[in-house]
Amino acid sequence: MTGTTPLFGFDSAFLRKLEQVGLASRRPISGPSTGPRRSARHGSSAEFADYREYAPGDDVRRVDWNAYARLDRLFLRLFSAEEVATLTLFLDHSRSMEFGTPPKALAAARLAAVFSYIALFGHDHVAVAGWSDAVDQYLPPQSGTYAVTRVWRFIDALMRRPEGNTDFRSLGRGGPQRHRGGLAVVLSDFLTESDWRAGLLALQASGQEVVVVQVLAREEIDPDLRGDWELRDVETGVTLEVTGTTRLLRRYQDSLAEHLAALRDFCRAHRIAYLLISADESIEETLLSRLQLSGIVT
Amino acid sequence: MTLLTPLAALLIVIAVPVVLMYVLRLRRPEREISSTLLWPRLVGDMQANAPWQRLRPSILLLLQLLAVLGLVVALARPALSRTETVSRDEIVILDESVSMQANDVGPSRFALAQSRARALATGLPAGSVMSVIGMGNQPQLAIVESSQRSNLVHAIDALAPDSRAPNVLGALTLASSLGRQGESTEAVVYTDHSGSLHALPTSMPFPVRVVRLGGERHDLGITSFSATGGQHTRAVLRLHNFGASRVHTDLQLFADGQLADDRPLDIAAGADDAETWDALPAGIHTLRAHLTVRDDMTSDKTAWAVIDSVQVRHVLLVSGGNYFLQTALSLEPGVSLRTTDSSTYTAAQASGSDVVVFDGYLPRALPATSVLLVNPPAGQEAGLRFGGERKGGPLAAVAAPPDVSTIMRYVDLADVHVARSRQVSLPSWMRPLALSGASPVIAAGQRGNFRAALVTFAVQESDWPLRVSFPVAIRNLMSYLAPATLVEPTGVTGGSSVTFVPPAGATQLTIEGPSGRTWKILPPFPPFADTTQPGIYTVRAAPVRATGALFASNTFSARGPDVPGPAQQTLGPPATTGSRSASSPLDISWTFSLAVVALLAAEWWVAFKR
Numbered sequence: 081m082t083g084t085t086p087l088f089g090f091d092s093a094f095l096r097k098l099e100q101v102g103l104a105s106r107r108p109i110s111g112p113s114t115g116p117r118r119s120a121r122h123g124s125s126a127e128f129a130d131y132r133e134y135a136p137g138d139d140v141r142r143v144d145w146n147a148y149a150r151l152d153r154l155f156l157r158l159f160s161a162e163e164v165a166t167l168t169l170f171l172d173h174s175r176s177m178e179f180g181t182p183p184k185a186l187a188a189a190r191l192a193a194v195f196s197y198i199a200l201f202g203h204d205h206v207a208v209a210g211w212s213d214a215v216d217q218y219l220p221p222q223s224g225t226y227a228v229t230r231v232w233r234f235i236d237a238l239m240r241r242p243e244g245n246t247d248f249r250s251l252g253r254g255g256p257q258r259h260r261g262g263l264a265v266v267l268s269d270f271l272t273e274s275d276w277r278a279g280l281l282a283l284q285a286s287g288q289e290v291v292v293v294q295v296l297a298r299e300e301i302d303p304d305l306r307g308d309w310e311l312r313d314v315e316t317g318v319t320l321e322v323t324g325t326t327r328l329l330r331r332y333q334d335s336l337a338e339h340l341a342a343l344r345d346f347c348r349a350h351r352i353a354y355l356l357i358s359a360d361e362s363i364e365e366t367l368l369s370r371l372q373l374s375g376i377v378t
Numbered sequence: 379m380t381l382l383t384p385l386a387a388l389l390i391v392i393a394v395p396v397v398l399m400y401v402l403r404l405r406r407p408e409r410e411i412s413s414t415l416l417w418p419r420l421v422g423d424m425q426a427n428a429p430w431q432r433l434r435p436s437i438l439l440l441l442q443l444l445a446v447l448g449l450v451v452a453l454a455r456p457a458l459s460r461t462e463t464v465s466r467d468e469i470v471i472l473d474e475s476v477s478m479q480a481n482d483v484g485p486s487r488f489a490l491a492q493s494r495a496r497a498l499a500t501g502l503p504a505g506s507v508m509s510v511i512g513m514g515n516q517p518q519l520a521i522v523e524s525s526q527r528s529n530l531v532h533a534i535d536a537l538a539p540d541s542r543a544p545n546v547l548g549a550l551t552l553a554s555s556l557g558r559q560g561e562s563t564e565a566v567v568y569t570d571h572s573g574s575l576h577a578l579p580t581s582m583p584f585p586v587r588v589v590r591l592g593g594e595r596h597d598l599g600i601t602s603f604s605a606t607g608g609q610h611t612r613a614v615l616r617l618h619n620f621g622a623s624r625v626h627t628d629l630q631l632f633a634d635g636q637l638a639d640d641r642p643l644d645i646a647a648g649a650d651d652a653e654t655w656d657a658l659p660a661g662i663h664t665l666r667a668h669l670t671v672r673d674d675m676t677s678d679k680t681a682w683a684v685i686d687s688v689q690v691r692h693v694l695l696v697s698g699g700n701y702f703l704q705t706a707l708s709l710e711p712g713v714s715l716r717t718t719d720s721s722t723y724t725a726a727q728a729s730g731s732d733v734v735v736f737d738g739y740l741p742r743a744l745p746a747t748s749v750l751l752v753n754p755p756a757g758q759e760a761g762l763r764f765g766g767e768r769k770g771g772p773l774a775a776v777a778a779p780p781d782v783s784t785i786m787r788y789v790d791l792a793d794v795h796v797a798r799s800r801q802v803s804l805p806s807w808m809r810p811l812a813l814s815g816a817s818p819v820i821a822a823g824q825r826g827n828f829r830a831a832l833v834t835f836a837v838q839e840s841d842w843p844l845r846v847s848f849p850v851a852i853r854n855l856m857s858y859l860a861p862a863t864l865v866e867p868t869g870v871t872g873g874s875s876v877t878f879v880p881p882a883g884a885t886q887l888t889i890e891g892p893s894g895r896t897w898k899i900l901p902p903f904p905p906f907a908d909t910t911q912p913g914i915y916t917v918r919a920a921p922v923r924a925t926g927a928l929f930a931s932n933t934f935s936a937r938g939p940d941v942p943g944p945a946q947q948t949l950g951p952p953a954t955t956g957s958r959s960a961s962s963p964l965d966i967s968w969t970f971s972l973a974v975v976a977l978l979a980a981e982w983w984v985a986f987k988r
Contacts (some may be wrong), residue, residue, distance in 0.1 A: 315413065319408075
């Protein structure tokens with residue numbers, strides 16, 4: 081990596097750890113070419129998958145003659161195809177991601193950098209889609225460890241330009257980011273009135289295995305808003321007068337917990353991996369273990 | 379329920395700003411957040427530009443309004459009217475005279491009287507009420523018909539001895555107005571004046587129990603002290619031995635703080651003595667006399683006197699020649715008279731004069747000092763417009779405001795006639811003192827910081843110089859235009875008042891007491907009565923020349939010797955038994971005060987803890 085390559089503050093020891101893990105998928109995924117990942121399409125690679133009865137026209141070289149000797153019936157041996165998967169990072173770069181100290185955009189960018197590094201060192205392809213009102217920034221799938229620089233520059237440039245309002249419906253619209261199969265990691269704060277359920281289901285419908293990473297700022301998790309304030313939504317410009325009292329802050333916490341529970345329950349119901357990250361968390365210390373616990377990396 | 383201070387109900391207007399705080403939109407600091415998604419929409423308006431907002435129901439507003447209402451009601455002092463049977467009316471009279479300071483009984487007769495009265499108050503039976511009267515020079519009602527023991531004790535403790543003679547008649551008259559004939563009323567007088575209370579000075583409708591405090595007093599006291607100036611300073615001091623035995627003592631006299639005389643005295647029991655000093659040096663300002671003997675009284679052992687000295691007043695007479703006027707002015711004590719011819723008068727000549735008298739002459743500009751215009755020619759100056767002459771006649775004095783009325787004191791104009799006088803239009807600051815027909819002939823007034831007086835006729839063309847009233851009027855005019863003294867009298871008994879005669883132009887008087895405490899007196903310079911501390915007081919006028927004046931305040935024993943009498947004696951009609959119903963208010967403002975505290979606590983909890 082050159083001197084102009086953003087390093088996102090990672091040291092070499094952390095990067096070596098990332099090189100030793102790989103992205104996990106809960107079901108076989110299909111990709112554009114052969115690689116280390118299982119494919120849902122049965123092929124000719126060495127990993128046995130299943131049997132089925134012989135039908136006229138099948139390749140007789142795949143008949144299990146030992147089974148025929150025991151059962152007097154013709155069975156065909158089926159193998160999973162080892163394929164390369166495409167990891168698409170859906171990065172929310174709306175204005176709300178600027179919020180927080182440190183900003184959520186920085187935390188999301190670092191997470192995206194981690195995912196891309198793991199994928200590229202795992203011989204997977206990595207594509208990046210920046211979205212807010214629409215998917216307006218797109219880096220086509222990149223492969224090889226040498227692509228890390230390119231991917232990280234793209235991520236860095238993307239998150240330095242927050243704009244627009246979060247609209248999950250944009251994930252359901254057609255576009256180059258909708259690869260058939262593959263792994264889709266959606267990084268967003270999910271603080272939007274747009275229909276995030278529809279957006280996530282649309283990604284699933286396109287055949288992608290979806291991983292949700294929700295990034296919230298510490299100020300959103302535990303707001304320090306005692307006293308009289310006029311709050312202004314950075315995306316919509318809507319203002320709201322509040323008098324920060326213990327009761328109001330308790331109501332806010334309840335509202336936040338309800339929102340998080342709704343997202344978490346939805347993900348669980350639709351076999352979507354879910355991870356909540358606070359923007360002020362130390363990724364180096366906790367991320368890998370949390371990703372492994374969530375079944376996102378192995 | 380009644381309100382003891384109903385005017386406090388007007389404070390309900392405080393509720394208006396409280397409501398306004400809810401109607402006026404609060405200017406809040408803006409803060410950006412990532413999303414308003416999670417914030418409850420009910421907490422505020424979505425529009426922040428309008429200065430007013432709709433008054434929404436608010437528990438805080440309700441609590442605050444209730445707190446304001448409770449506060450106003452508490453301040454209005456609501457009281458329940460209760461009727462209770464009063465079985466006994468007690469009226470306690472405490473002698474506040476100077477002799478009650480005697481310490482023949484410890485710690486003093488007055489303290490003992492207070493102690494007895496307190497005991498009476500704390501032991502007041504249920505259903506009884508007590509009133510307390512301080513019998514000083516001005517009898518005062520300390521508390522009226524109270525059954526609250528703490529209030530009674532507080533009122534008794536607030537009384538203090540007076541330096542002046544007690545007004546026994548006034549105190550008993552006040553007591554008689556409180557009592558009710560035929561009811562169980564009794565007055566108790568704690569005093570050491572048993573002699574003067576052998577017979578009641580007024581008809582009392584109830585018995586008066588006189589409790590005599592103190593025993594045989596040993597007291598040699600100064601009863602008066604005065605001094606006069608002149609070529610020699612003379613002083614007279616009078617003493618009286620109030621005790622029953624002969625007293626030997628030294629009498630020391632200090633002149634301006636320096637010991638001037640020390641003479642032994644031997645005064646027989648009950649005897650008066652007068653000590654005089656005839657040849658003290660001139661130029662002394664103050665004298666202090668001190669008796670070295672120690673007895674039951676300490677306050678009458680020292681006395682102060684101020685030597686009366688007449689201030690020199692510089693008077694300039696601008697005249698073409700007026701024998702009568704010049705003679706009258708030159709006879710005035712303390713007046714340093716200069717004369718100049720009106721044809722050679724210049725304004726510079728008036729400099730340094732306390733009074734300039736213009737006789738038959740009107741300068742182009744009046745000097746910046748007090749002036750007396752006599753027989754002015756036609757013309758105008760300082761708002762005064764002099765016209766032609768009119769035929770004179772008899773003079774008649776008219777009522778005048780107090781500040782100028784002293785000019786006509788002891789001046790009888792009934793037999794004074796003038797041949798003719800000058801017609802004059804007086805300015806607003808000048809008041810007429812005498813008229814000839816309908817035209818003012820004598821007038822005076824304050825012109826800024828200076829005074830001016832006017833006589834519109836030539837004294838030579840009247841028979842006034844032949845009357846006694848002429849030199850009296852000239853003396854009064856000089857006293858008004860340039861007062862000879864700043865304070866009168868120069869010696870008072872503690873607690874008595876002095877009056878001021880501030881010089882023309884004075885805007886403030888500063889009084890410094892014996893302890894260094896100062897008072898500032900502003901126009902119209904009311905009498906000063908805060909003279910309870912004995913010693914020398916200094917009075918200075920500002921911004922005029924800083925020639926201060928002095929006066930002395932003393933505590934003199936001014937009554938006869940103690941007459942041995944019974945320790946307790948009941949005078950007046952015999953006691954009656956019975957009871958009466960009295961309606962007394964029960965102040966319940968404290969309940970509202972507690973409610974306000976509770977409401978404020980609830981408001982705090984709602985605002986910050988809920």
